[in-house]
Amino acid sequence: MSAMSGHVSSDRLGDAARHGGVDFLRDTERRHVLGCDQCQRLYGGYRLTDRLLAAPWRDVKLPPAAVARPSRLGALAEFMSGLNARSVAPAVAAIGIVTLIGAALALPQLMPAPPVATDHSPIASATTSPSASGPAATRVSPSSSAQPSSSPGAQASGPGGSAPSSPSGPTPGATAGGSAGNETLAIGKTGGSPIAWSPDGAHLLLWGSGSPRQLQIRDASGRLNGTAAADAAAWVTSSTIAIATHSSGVSPSASASGPGHHGVGVSPGRSGGGETVSIVDVGGHPVATLPGSYALGGGVANGMIVGSGSGEFTIASQGGSGSFGWSFVLWNGSVSAVQDGLPIAFSQDSHRLAVLHPSSVSGGVVTGWLEVMVVPSLNTVASFTHLNLRVGSGSLGSSYGFDAAFSPDGRYLLASGTLVNLSNGSPLATGKGGWLPDGTLVTSSNAGLLRWQGTHSSVDSRFPGMGTVETARHGELIYFYGDSRPALLLDTDGSLTAISLAGVRSIGGLLVSPNGRAIAFGGRATDGSSITAVATLP
Amino acid sequence: MGVRDRFDADYNRFFSDLTRLCRALGAGASAEDIAQDAILHAREHRYQLRDESKLEPWLRRIAARRTFEYLRRQKRRDTEEAVVAFLPTDPSLSIDVSAAITCLPERERVAVVLVYALGYEQEEAAQVMNVTRGTVATLLHRARRHLAERLVGYAQDRDRP
Numbered sequence: 001m002s003a004m005s006g007h008v009s010s011d012r013l014g015d016a017a018r019h020g021g022v023d024f025l026r027d028t029e030r031r032h033v034l035g036c037d038q039c040q041r042l043y044g045g046y047r048l049t050d051r052l053l054a055a056p057w058r059d060v061k062l063p064p065a066a067v068a069r070p071s072r073l074g075a076l077a078e079f080m081s082g083l084n085a086r087s088v089a090p091a092v093a094a095i096g097i098v099t100l101i102g103a104a105l106a107l108p109q110l111m112p113a114p115p116v117a118t119d120h121s122p123i124a125s126a127t128t129s130p131s132a133s134g135p136a137a138t139r140v141s142p143s144s145s146a147q148p149s150s151s152p153g154a155q156a157s158g159p160g161g162s163a164p165s166s167p168s169g170p171t172p173g174a175t176a177g178g179s180a181g182n183e184t185l186a187i188g189k190t191g192g193s194p195i196a197w198s199p200d201g202a203h204l205l206l207w208g209s210g211s212p213r214q215l216q217i218r219d220a221s222g223r224l225n226g227t228a229a230a231d232a233a234a235w236v237t238s239s240t241i242a243i244a245t246h247s248s249g250v251s252p253s254a255s256a257s258g259p260g261h262h263g264v265g266v267s268p269g270r271s272g273g274g275e276t277v278s279i280v281d282v283g284g285h286p287v288a289t290l291p292g293s294y295a296l297g298g299g300v301a302n303g304m305i306v307g308s309g310s311g312e313f314t315i316a317s318q319g320g321s322g323s324f325g326w327s328f329v330l331w332n333g334s335v336s337a338v339q340d341g342l343p344i345a346f347s348q349d350s351h352r353l354a355v356l357h358p359s360s361v362s363g364g365v366v367t368g369w370l371e372v373m374v375v376p377s378l379n380t381v382a383s384f385t386h387l388n389l390r391v392g393s394g395s396l397g398s399s400y401g402f403d404a405a406f407s408p409d410g411r412y413l414l415a416s417g418t419l420v421n422l423s424n425g426s427p428l429a430t431g432k433g434g435w436l437p438d439g440t441l442v443t444s445s446n447a448g449l450l451r452w453q454g455t456h457s458s459v460d461s462r463f464p465g466m467g468t469v470e471t472a473r474h475g476e477l478i479y480f481y482g483d484s485r486p487a488l489l490l491d492t493d494g495s496l497t498a499i500s501l502a503g504v505r506s507i508g509g510l511l512v513s514p515n516g517r518a519i520a521f522g523g524r525a526t527d528g529s530s531i532t533a534v535a536t537l538p
Numbered sequence: 539m540g541v542r543d544r545f546d547a548d549y550n551r552f553f554s555d556l557t558r559l560c561r562a563l564g565a566g567a568s569a570e571d572i573a574q575d576a577i578l579h580a581r582e583h584r585y586q587l588r589d590e591s592k593l594e595p596w597l598r599r600i601a602a603r604r605t606f607e608y609l610r611r612q613k614r615r616d617t618e619e620a621v622v623a624f625l626p627t628d629p630s631l632s633i634d635v636s637a638a639i640t641c642l643p644e645r646e647r648v649a650v651v652l653v654y655a656l657g658y659e660q661e662e663a664a665q666v667m668n669v670t671r672g673t674v675a676t677l678l679h680r681a682r683r684h685l686a687e688r689l690v691g692y693a694q695d696r697d698r699p
Contacts, residue, residue, distance in 0.1 A: 010683055017686075022699040033699060044693025045686035051697075052635055052685070055628035057655040059566065060636060365570075388550050390570070417574045427549055429577045445578055446604070457582065 008032055008039050017046035182486065184500045187533040188222030194511050194520035194532065196401070199309035200238035201513030203282050204520050204534065215243060217282050220518045222534040226284025231275060234307030234401070239282055242305050242313045242331070244275040244294065277305070277315055290315075290335060306401070308346035312375060314353065316342050326358055332376045339378055341371060344391055344415065347406040348473070351375055354404060354413050356391060365392045366402075370413070372422055384425030392416045403432065408439050417443070419452070428455055434471030442477060444469045449479055462496055463488055468510070476516035476537070480507045489537060492516070501535055512537075544593060545581045552577055555594070556601040559666075562624045562651045563605040572608055576601035595665035602648075602666050624655060631692075638688045646681035649674050 008029045016024040022033055022043070033039045192206035195215075203225065208214035215230040230243035274293030278286050294304070294317040307313040316328040328343050330336040330353070341355035344366075353375050358368035367390045372382040392403050404415040413420045417432040419441065430452060433443030441452040442460075449463035463469075463479040467488075470478045478499075480487035483506050486498040501507070503526055510521040518536050525531040545552070556573035565572050580587075580597050587596055625636040639647060645667070652663035653674070660678075664671045 010686070014682060014686060040698050041690045041693060042686060043699055044697035045688070045690040046682070047697035048631075048635065048689045048693045049682055049685040051628060052626050052631060052638075052689070053650070053654045053682075055626035055631070055636075057562070057624055057626050057651075059561065060623055060625045060627060060633065392570075417571070429545075429549060429553070429574050429581065431575060431578050432571075445575060447579075447582075 006032075007036060010042060013039060013043045014046045017043055017050060181495070181497045182500070183497050183538050184502055185535040185538070187501050187504065187531075187535045189531065189533045190216070190218055190222045190520070191532055192216055193522065194509075195233060196235060197511060197513040197518075197520070198235050198238045198282075199514055201515035201517055202238065204511075204513075204518075205233055205235070205241065206520075206532070215241075215284070217241070217284055218534070220513065220534065220536070225282050226280075228280050228284040232304040234305040234313055235309050236279060236307050236313050237309065237311055240279050240287060241282070242277060242279055242307060242315075244277050244304055244315070246275055275304070290331065292335075306343045306346065308350040308375070310350045312346065312350055314343040328355070330376060330378060336376065336378055339373075342366060342368075344402040345404040345406060345413065346375065347410040348408050349410065352381070352406065352410050353378070354406065354415075356389065359388070365390060365416075367391075370420065370425070372413075382422055382425070384420070387420065387425050387427060389415055389418060389420065389427070405435060407435050407441070408437055412441070414441060430457070433469045434477075436471055436477065437473065437475045442469050442471060444479070462490070470510050470512045472512040472516035473514040474516040476512060478510060478512055478519065480510055482506055482508060497538060499538070501533070504531060504533070544590075545577065545584070549577070552594075552597060556597060559598055559601055559656065560605045562655045563602060563648065564609055564624060565605045568608060569605075572604050573601055576604050579604075592665075595662065598662075598666045599668060606644075624651065626655070635689060635692050638685055641688060642681050642684055646677045646684065649677035650681045653678060 008025065012025065012029060013033070016022055016033075022030045025033065033043060190204075190206055192208045195205040195207060197204055202220055204218045204220065204222075206216040206218060208216050208227070215228045215233050217225045217227070219225055228241075228243055228245075230245055232244040234242050236242050274295050276293055277290040279288045279290075280286050294315055304316050305313055306316075312330060312332040314328045314330050316326055318325045326342040327338050327340050329338055339355070341357050343353055343355050345354045346352070347354075351374065353373045355371045355373055356366055356368045357371060358366045360367045367388060370382075370384045370387050370389050371380055373379065374381055393401065402415075404413060406413055411422055413422055414430065414433065414435070417430060419428045419430045420426070421428070430441060431443035431445050431450065433441060433450075435441055443450045443452065443457075444467050445459075446466045447459050448465055449460040449467070449469055450457040451460055465481065467479045467481045470480075475492040477490040478487055479490075486500045487507060487510070489497045489499050491497070501521070504521075505524045505526045505528070507521050507523040509523070510519055512519050516537065518534055520532075520534045522530070522532045553570075553573055556576055557569045560569035560572045560576075576597060580600050587593060623637070623640055625639050627633075627636055639650065642650065648667060649663055652658045652666055653660060658666070660671050660674045664674045667674065
């Protein structure tokens with residue numbers, strides 16, 4: 001019994017709840033508990049706690065109000081409770097001394113400085129940007145000792161080594177508005193959700209809202225070129241797009257038995273029909289319709305069509321005999337025989353196709369073993385059945401396709417942060433990123449941008465902190481942070497520019513056009529609303 | 539087998555274990571990304587590991603630290619969106635009871651999750667949290683008391699003596 005309150009102590013009640021009930025208690029304690037509502041309630045709380053902790057655990061979605069966040073005052077109190085005056089006194093004294101010294105040093109800096117001629121500034125060699133869209137813009141070319149993106153091999157000297165930085169080049173601390181040139185880009189709002197740039201970078205596909213989903217085809221300035229109703233889409237060439245459209249009138253059986261049917265799946269993706277696949281031009285006008293109907297796969301519908309950009313595309317369909325019900329056909333002027341698996345990416349020369357054989361599909365993430373096929377014969381060149389590769393959706397989150405890309409030479413595949421050596425199937429966790437034309441893989445990490453040569457990486461100190469990297473096939477690189485910090489653009493000539501987007505607070509996802517001339521992005525406007533737009537790069 | 543070889547050979551197992559840990563600590567959909575980043579970081583800094591037999595606890599500690607950093611960043615954002623939390627769920631108990639776990643001070647909640655949700659031994663939990671086993675025992679004891687006091691109003695007749 002607690003001498004202070006007269007009640008049984010909390011710990012004793014907890015022990016009793018754990019060890020079989022009030023019989024565990026001494027006689028006096030037991031008699032008290034049986035007659036005391038307060039002790040009974042606390043005992044009940046312990047019993048309930050033990051039941052709760054023994055229950056199975058899982059992810060639960062809670063409204064924000066249900067999650068208690070300790071108030072700042074509470075956190076301070078918790079912190080202070082762990083301190084005593086004896087331990088605090090030296091710390092307070094040290095803070096005071098440091099503050100005084102800091103103030104003494106900073107005072108002269110706070111005095112108004114005389115104007116300095118621009119020619120004598122550290123960025124006197126900066127060139128004025130040709131872009132007329134923003135305020136006086138400057139770009140900085142790193143000196144020859146800095147790391148040009150075109151010769152990354154020089155910096156990747158070994159694992160964990162940090163790349164050499166130029167004395168006059170941008171430094172990590174200065175990147176956001178410091179040594180890097182700054183540029184504010186005008187944007188063209190598009191709405192919708194960007195899917196993919198055309199191979200030549202002249203057009204952009206976006207999803208509009210509504211059902212069936214409306215596909216928008218816009219030019220690089222964001223102007224609407226055409227629309228089409230579609231459930232999935234991919235670029236076939238720079239001027240043609242393959243789209244899957246729900247065909248409610250087509251009965252699966254009729255479609256399957258109809259003449260010339262080459263469809264993979266004959267079961268409907270949704271009740272009442274399957275998907276018809278057509279090819280449209282950049283104005284949204286139909287060019288051709290493929291025979292047969294296809295079943296839109298659950299969970300990865302956006303990846304149903306994968307295009308090479310040079311004339312081929314695959315159509316995956318669920319309900320076939322393949323693993324997890326996935327099978328596909330290849331179109332390159334005619335439709336191939338049905339193959340098992342789920343295509344995730346063409347190589348850059350379109351001669352190889354990476355195909356996943358799923359063992360699980362959950363929330364847009366597919367896990368399975370990998371097969372590499374020759375295009376267009378679809379002969380297998382490599383099978384990695386030991387591999388359990390996980391492939392998620394692309395950089396704009398739920399918007400489109402698979403996050404998978406071959407290296408320029410076709411010897412590696414980067415899939416959702418895992419690098420697979422296609423000569424032996426060995427996986428390596430590299431983090432998410434993209435390829436540069438010379439074969440350098442760039443990924444993001446907490447330390448900043450990593451440049452990979454084989455299995456060795458080095459930090460590129462010009463891109464500090466955890467961000468997201470996107471690359472253009474032409475060689476441009478953009479590193480952005482998802483908050484108010486400006487994105488960093490590394491051009492093919494080695495110049496680094498900190499780019500801000502007019503009226504945009506943060507970038508959530510971004511696509512660089514293959515020619516490196518424009519970006520499409522989604523994010524938050526300065527007023528907090530969602531925004532999707534395009535911008536022309538300097 | 540060197541540490542680097544173990545990274546590559548046991549990658550799938552490490553990834554699965556760390557993803558589970560990150561998810562349990564509250565990383566939600568970002569658990570896989572954090573786990574992957576932790577493996578990457580550990581592989582890069584493997585020379586810092588003096589005792590190779592402690593590779594797995596070390597990996598877990600890195601993943602846990604990164605999850606906490608991630609959660610701190612998330613907390614700074616005022617969000618009105620639903621929050622995903624890793625909680626014990628009993629069909630006979632209301633969700634408010636499960637949500638009481640989120641009210642625990644962070645260190646107590648982490649200890650509870652590691653031991654009760656993931657089934658770690660107290661010693662393993664101590665390695666992840668970089669504290670002694672005794673500290674974990676104390677945190678668990680306090681967490682149970684805090685939960686019991688919070689759940690007093692939810693206790694049903696069958697919970698009473």
